[in-house]
Amino acid sequence: MDIELSANLFLIVANVLVSLSAFNNGELFHKLKFNAYYITQYRQYHRLLTSGFVHADFIHLFFNMFVLFMFGRYAEYFFQDLTGNRLTGSLAYALFYLGALPMSSLYSLEKHKHDEWYNAVGASGAVSAVLFCFILQQPFSRMLIFPIPFPVPAIIFGVVYLVYSWYMGKRGGDNIGHDAHLFGAIFGVMITLLSKPELAIQLFNQIIS
Numbered sequence: 001m002d003i004e005l006s007a008n009l010f011l012i013v014a015n016v017l018v019s020l021s022a023f024n025n026g027e028l029f030h031k032l033k034f035n036a037y038y039i040t041q042y043r044q045y046h047r048l049l050t051s052g053f054v055h056a057d058f059i060h061l062f063f064n065m066f067v068l069f070m071f072g073r074y075a076e077y078f079f080q081d082l083t084g085n086r087l088t089g090s091l092a093y094a095l096f097y098l099g100a101l102p103m104s105s106l107y108s109l110e111k112h113k114h115d116e117w118y119n120a121v122g123a124s125g126a127v128s129a130v131l132f133c134f135i136l137q138q139p140f141s142r143m144l145i146f147p148i149p150f151p152v153p154a155i156i157f158g159v160v161y162l163v164y165s166w167y168m169g170k171r172g173g174d175n176i177g178h179d180a181h182l183f184g185a186i187f188g189v190m191i192t193l194l195s196k197p198e199l200a201i202q203l204f205n206q207i208i209s
Contacts, residue, residue: 006073006076006090007076007090007091007093007094007097008068008069008072008073008075008076008093010094011068011072011094011097012065012068012069012072014053015052015053015055015061015064015065015068015123016061016065018032018050018053018054019053019054019055019061022054022055023057023058029054029121031050032047032050032051032053032054032121033047033050033051033054033119033120033121034047034048034051034105034108034119034120034121035047035116035118035119035120036108036109036110036111036112036113036115036118037112037113037114037115037116037118038116039109039113040109040113048101048102048105048109049098049101049102051101051105051120051121051122052101052121052122052123052125052126053123054121054122055121055122055123056121056122060121060122064122064123064124064127065123067127067130067131068123068127068130071130071131071133071134072093072097072130074133074134074137074138075093075096075097075130075133075134076089076090076093077089078093078133078137078192078195078196079092079093079096079195080093082195082196096129096130096133096191097126097129097130098126099187099191100125100126100128100129100130100184100187100188101123101125101126103125103183103184103187104124104125104126104128104129104180104181104183104184104187105120105125105180105183106183107179107182107183108120108177108179108180111179120177120180122177122180124177124180124181124184125177125180125181125183125184125187126184127184128161128180128181128182128184128185128188129184129185129187129188129191130188131158131185131188132158132185132188132189132192133188133191133192134154135154135155135157135158136189136192136193136199136203137192137199138154139153139154139155139158139203139206140153140154140155140206141153141154142154143157145157155203155207158185161181161185162182162185164178165178165179165181165182165185166178166182169181169182
């Protein structure tokens, strides 16, 4: 993929630049972070999008960007193949990613709309959408997941990921946005299957065979 046509690379660079700027600027961090109370009470809707480009720390940023680098290119290829044009496909992928950011936060928006204390940052919702776009394309590819010492099929990881995110979202208490992970993944599944419904048939056939 040519660098100038790589929406995935552009998104990674944008995440890194905005996050690094916010690390050194508390006021900027505050203005960009997700806060359901500010969004609903003061109509600061930009936070649904901008919160996905700031991160809590370097580890948070690195992990999200590593996953995006590893799997985002496959999602971008998917949209390029779908449209039959590299530039149009890259644009469609960028819109898919950007759309996943607010969509992954809608549940948290309703859940915490009266909680002025609740804040969230990170690209995890959109990264989950990208990851599940890959899983639907290559459901039986092998993935190494720390700390599991052996590779597991992508589809098995996907199911465990969804169940774990749902359970931890209900349990809470660990300062991780499991709800965003879950609904970002659901968004990724829905858009990927709506874009290419035959993937569902292929997955079914692969499972029963």
